[in-house]
Amino acid sequence: MMADFDVFNGDADGICALVQLRQVEPRDSKLITGVKRDIQLLSQVHAKEGDRITVLDVSMAKNCDDLVRVLKDGATVFYVDHHVAGEVPASSSLISLINESPNVSTSLLVNQYLRGARLEWGAVGTFGDNLQQTAQGMLKGKDFSAEQVELLNKLGVYMNYNGYGSDLSDLHFSPKELYKLVCEYKTPLDFITDSNQHFEKLETGYNEDFSAVRSLAPLRANKCSAVFMLPDYAWARRVSGVFSNDLTNKHPDRAHAVLTEKSNGGYLVSVRAPLTNKHGASKLCSQFPTGGGREAAAGINDLAADQLNQFIDKFEKTYQS
Numbered sequence: 425m426m427a428d429f430d431v432f433n434g435d436a437d438g439i440c441a442l443v444q445l446r447q448v449e450p451r452d453s454k455l456i457t458g459v460k461r462d463i464q465l466l467s468q469v470h471a472k473e474g475d476r477i478t479v480l481d482v483s484m485a486k487n488c489d490d491l492v493r494v495l496k497d498g499a500t501v502f503y504v505d506h507h508v509a510g511e512v513p514a515s516s517s518l519i520s521l522i523n524e525s526p527n528v529s530t531s532l533l534v535n536q537y538l539r540g541a542r543l544e545w546g547a548v549g550t551f552g553d554n555l556q557q558t559a560q561g562m563l564k565g566k567d568f569s570a571e572q573v574e575l576l577n578k579l580g581v582y583m584n585y586n587g588y589g590s591d592l593s594d595l596h597f598s599p600k601e602l603y604k605l606v607c608e609y610k611t612p613l614d615f616i617t618d619s620n621q622h623f624e625k626l627e628t629g630y631n632e633d634f635s636a637v638r639s640l641a642p643l644r645a646n647k648c649s650a651v652f653m654l655p656d657y658a659w660a661r662r663v664s665g666v667f668s669n670d671l672t673n674k675h676p677d678r679a680h681a682v683l684t685e686k687s688n689g690g691y692l693v694s695v696r697a698p699l700t701n702k703h704g705a706s707k708l709c710s711q712f713p714t715g716g717g718r719e720a721a722a723g724i725n726d727l728a729a730d731q732l733n734q735f736i737d738k739f740e741k742t743y744q745s
Contacts, residue, residue, distance in 0.1 A: 426474045428453035431482065433530075434599030435460045435665075436552025436583035438481035441504065441534045443607050444542040445478065453478070457599040460587035460665065461692070461725050463716075466490035473498025481530035483716055484522065485510030491518075504533050507718055508706050526702035526720035529553045532562065544576060548612045551580030554669040554696075554721070572613060579612050582626035585633075585666045590686070594658045596629050597622075633663040634670075644736065649679040649743045651736055656685040661692065668694040668721075676700050679743035681736070683727070691732065693724035695739065704742045711738065 430446070430453040432438040438457065446453075456468050466487040469477060471494040479501060484491065485508050495501060495515045503520040506528045512520055521533050531549025535542070543562060550559040559580070563573055586602060589595050597605070605622055609615035616623045636659060642650045650671070654660035664684045671680040676699035684692040695705045697720050705722035709715035712735065714725035727735055 426476065427471070429456060429469050429471070429475065429477045430454070431456045431465045431469060431477065431479045432599075432603075433460060433465075433481035433587070434458050434462065435481070435587035436580045437530050437549040438587075439583060439599060439603045439606065440545045440549025440552070440580075441480040441530045442478075442603060443545045444531065444534045444538055445480075446607060447545075447610065448538050448541045451476075455600050455603065457603070459589050459591060459595065459599075460584075461723065463487070464490070466494065469494055469499075471497045471499035475499040477501045479503045479505070480534070481505055481507075483507035483509070484512065484520070486716060488513070504530055504537070506530050506533065508710070508716060524718070526697075526718060527555060527558050529555050529558065532558060535562065542610075544611050544613065545606075548576050548580040548583065551577045552584035553580075554584075554672065556673070575616055576612055578627070579616060579623065581666060581669075582623070582630050584669075585630050585662060586626055588663070588665045589658065589661045590692070594661050596625055629662070630666070633659040634667070636660075637663055637667050643683075644740075646740070647678070648745070649681070649740050650675070651681045651683065651739065654682060654684040656687055660684050664692065664694050668696045672696040672699055679704075679739070681739050683732075686726065688726070689729045691724075691727040691729070693727050693735065695722050695724075696720070698743065708738060708742050 428451045432442045434457045456465050463482045463486050467490050477499050492513050495517050500517045509522045529550040531546045535546030547559045547562045592598050606615050643653045644651045664682050668682045679698050680696045682694045697705045702720035706717045706719050709722040709724050712724050717723050
């Protein structure tokens, strides 16, 4: 019997990409996701001939071996993403929509594929990836008030914030749970109104965690780049990504690296290129084991302690001019 699998990143972009697809093209699928940094998700799929697999917002380069495996097993794959793809396998069973532009989100690609059928959810996912101008452009000329646009922005930020953590126990909602909650609503504004207790839970957690980093001084900083260090606490792991985005929005000409201490002595790293020059983040992080991402925003899941100074030196050199 044929099976369906939906494989998606646990952040706002991955969740909202899937919401759009499944509201328009419903399937009784097995959901495979995790915390935002859990990206080798295709390894969890054991497919057979005739199975259908949808993959959203996870790097094809990081899942290449498993992609080739499921294709050889006879599955068909629909793959949509904006991270570094590497070499795309040649297969009649693979349909891929890949765009590595720093101003594109997976939710935007799905919105285009569906011809705007769930535009608002596409905008929420794009806001969540800190692509403010892109999301604003998606909504331009539509009948949304400034207050409604700001609510879409907030929901995107909060959903993105919810995806960060070392494991699911750090999160306010598991990505599967959050997906199921929001997918019940045709529009995100209805979700905010009708499930306000869930929206408020995200908002309260975000504000409480963010208050702890607002006055944090950088470990090192110059006019081109800044490095911040967060402690090994759940609130710090949750806030690391949105803190990086906030720094970038406040200092658009400066690159930022936010490192969070880990219990193993290493570091979780979030890198944001300057908003005015979105390049270099993926190339930088990919030089280290467990590193990758996009040119505008990338990270390292486990930077070894003895590589800390090497990373900071490379980071500062990448953005020194």
